[in-house]
Amino acid sequence: MQRYIINRLLQGAVLLVIVTTIVFAVGRLTGNPVDLILPEEASEQERQDMIETLGLNGPIHEQFLVFVADAMRGDLGISIRYRLPATDVFFSRLPNTLLLMPAAIILAVLMAIPLGIVSALRRGGATDRISGTIAVLGIATPNFWLGILLIYIFSVKLGWLPSSRMGGWTHYVLPTVTLGTFLVAGFMRLIRSSMLEILDSEFVKLARIKGLGELQVIWKHCLRNSLIPVLTLWGVFMGGLVTGAIVTETVFAWPGIGRLTYEAVLFRDYPLLQAVIIMDAVLILFINLMVDILYAYVDPRIRYA
Amino acid sequence: MRRLPWLSILIIGAMVFAALFAPLLTPYSPIEQSLPEKLLPPFWEAKGTGKYILGTDIFGRDMLTRLLHGAQISLIVTSLSLLVGGGVGLAIGIVSGYIGGRVDSFLMRLVDAAFTFPAILFALLLAVTMGQGLGTLVIAISLLLWAGFARVIRGEVLALKERDFIALAKVHGCSELRIMVTHILPNVMNTFMVLLTLNVGIVIVAEASLSFLGAGIPPPTPSWGLMVAEGRGKITSAWWLSLIPGIAITLVVLAFNLFGDWLRDRFDPKLRQL
Numbered sequence: 001m002q003r004y005i006i007n008r009l010l011q012g013a014v015l016l017v018i019v020t021t022i023v024f025a026v027g028r029l030t031g032n033p034v035d036l037i038l039p040e041e042a043s044e045q046e047r048q049d050m051i052e053t054l055g056l057n058g059p060i061h062e063q064f065l066v067f068v069a070d071a072m073r074g075d076l077g078i079s080i081r082y083r084l085p086a087t088d089v090f091f092s093r094l095p096n097t098l099l100l101m102p103a104a105i106i107l108a109v110l111m112a113i114p115l116g117i118v119s120a121l122r123r124g125g126a127t128d129r130i131s132g133t134i135a136v137l138g139i140a141t142p143n144f145w146l147g148i149l150l151i152y153i154f155s156v157k158l159g160w161l162p163s164s165r166m167g168g169w170t171h172y173v174l175p176t177v178t179l180g181t182f183l184v185a186g187f188m189r190l191i192r193s194s195m196l197e198i199l200d201s202e203f204v205k206l207a208r209i210k211g212l213g214e215l216q217v218i219w220k221h222c223l224r225n226s227l228i229p230v231l232t233l234w235g236v237f238m239g240g241l242v243t244g245a246i247v248t249e250t251v252f253a254w255p256g257i258g259r260l261t262y263e264a265v266l267f268r269d270y271p272l273l274q275a276v277i278i279m280d281a282v283l284i285l286f287i288n289l290m291v292d293i294l295y296a297y298v299d300p301r302i303r304y305a
Numbered sequence: 306m307r308r309l310p311w312l313s314i315l316i317i318g319a320m321v322f323a324a325l326f327a328p329l330l331t332p333y334s335p336i337e338q339s340l341p342e343k344l345l346p347p348f349w350e351a352k353g354t355g356k357y358i359l360g361t362d363i364f365g366r367d368m369l370t371r372l373l374h375g376a377q378i379s380l381i382v383t384s385l386s387l388l389v390g391g392g393v394g395l396a397i398g399i400v401s402g403y404i405g406g407r408v409d410s411f412l413m414r415l416v417d418a419a420f421t422f423p424a425i426l427f428a429l430l431l432a433v434t435m436g437q438g439l440g441t442l443v444i445a446i447s448l449l450l451w452a453g454f455a456r457v458i459r460g461e462v463l464a465l466k467e468r469d470f471i472a473l474a475k476v477h478g479c480s481e482l483r484i485m486v487t488h489i490l491p492n493v494m495n496t497f498m499v500l501l502t503l504n505v506g507i508v509i510v511a512e513a514s515l516s517f518l519g520a521g522i523p524p525p526t527p528s529w530g531l532m533v534a535e536g537r538g539k540i541t542s543a544w545w546l547s548l549i550p551g552i553a554i555t556l557v558v559l560a561f562n563l564f565g566d567w568l569r570d571r572f573d574p575k576l577r578q579l
Contacts (some may be wrong), residue, residue: 015421019422142513144534145551243425246429261429280423281422
């Protein structure tokens with residue numbers, strides 16, 4: 001188990017190095033960030049000051065070392081718009097996203113498990129066909145548009161739910177559904193197909209021969225196994241969740257790190273965007289590590305491999 | 306055998322037709338503003354007119370005209386991105402699978418990293434450092450695509466390279482490059498074509514999302530994602546601004562996904578497990 005975790009940590013470190021290097025390289029090689037940040041009429045002195053604050057002076061390998069050394073100490077530069085350390089801005093917004101993401105995951109789990117199981121048990125039945133349609137639609141609908149559609153139906157037309165910002169539980173409904181839809185679709189498909197496989201397996205046949213009730217077979221023998229593919233593919237879902245949060249938080253003016261990413265792009269706040277990307281990588285790696293540990297707990301084959 | 310997905314083909318056909326002939330299909334310009342006629346609703350609404358079937362936007366531009374020209378933008382971005390991103394993925398997949406060893410494990414590490422870390426963040430970074438434009442957008446979306454192509458193609462190549470005709474080519478004295486280009490490449494083209502189709506939907510959504518976030522093609526060029534973004538603030542008074550282009554995106558993506566599924570089942574059923 002220890003070796004497994006250390007292995008995962010090393011893989012995470014590799015990813016972090018790759019992300020940091022790319023962020024650094026993109027900023028330095030694809031043009032001068034100073035030109036994007038400063039207005040055209042800026043004086044030469046202002047330009048020099050900006051080059052100084054962004055750490056763009058000196059040869060490129062020195063810049064890189066300084067960049068990495070600063071990053072290791074948690075210093076990812078000063079946000080131009082907020083005039084605060086970029087990591088501070090990130091951490092002030094992080095809690096709001098950490099409320100929204102689990103809500104979307106819980107919604108997805110609560111919907112996908114029963115629907116996936118019933119679809120597999122009654123293959124070709126009404127539930128199977130309806131949830132199949134939901135999955136196909138859920139994957140095809142871009143979530144920024146889904147959010148706007150939901151606002152139009154439930155806020156503008158029906159007036160049932162608030163359309164933006166944070167607040168009581170009603171504020172969570174639309175963003176959660178918007179962010180959770182692609183997860184629901186993805187989980188449902190995975191659980192359905194792994195259930196179909198498991199229902200056909202030897203150990204389920206044995207459980208049935210032993211005379212166990214249908215409910216017990218599904219609950220004790222199938223469910224846990226059918227969740228394994230969801231955990232295996234978690235990395236892909238996590239990436240989608242971060243992408244989805246950017247769009248969803250933008251649509252609903254939700255003050256989390258997704259909305260912060262959008263603001264950094266909108267205001268061309270280059271140091272902030274750079275910091276958000278690196279911190280997102282750290283966040284993703286941390287959550288993926290948690291899921292990997294959970295994975296090893298659910299599936300002993302991983303632990304001892 | 307599954308039936309041909311006629312509805313999908315019809316929608317895709319309509320989109321391609323609109324993209325090719327957009328300027329001939331409508332008398333209006335997608336860019337010129339006409340402020341006195343701004344925010345007219347579609348014809349079936351009380352204040353709508355037959356002159357602008359789907360209404361006009363905040364600058365008085367005809368929605369239908371912008372939608373048709375938007376199809377053009379969408380298809381241009383999609384083809385270029387698939388060509389670049391898919392091509393890079395194809396090359397990496399072949400090299401990784403055929404050469405194997407350290408090269409393979411290095412490239413596959415990169416692929417894993419690309420899957421873990423959302424490419425859209427790099428796309429946004431590129432839009433800020435390089436500025437918005439077609440080139441930036443194509444590079445950004447290619448970043449999103451290459452890893453998926455590389456992983457699948459590599460798998461195919463691993464199986465292919467054990468086959469007798471490859472051994473024969475080696476005995477014959479073919480160089481590694483020649484084997485990859487003339488013996489491996491043609492045999493993965495089927496899979497490549499299926500992958501291209503399966504990825505069209507992803508590209509269209511990515512293009513629309515980036516435009517929506519202000520990192521796509523800059524205005525006033527009509528892009529569907531940009532149209533949704535521009536109409537977002539007016540959702541209470543002018544629903545058609547955002548909802549109509551969104552319907553177009555969803556329908557087209559749906560059509561390409563269903564068509565891609567059909568193509569996969571027809572030509573490359575082993576991709577099914579993916």
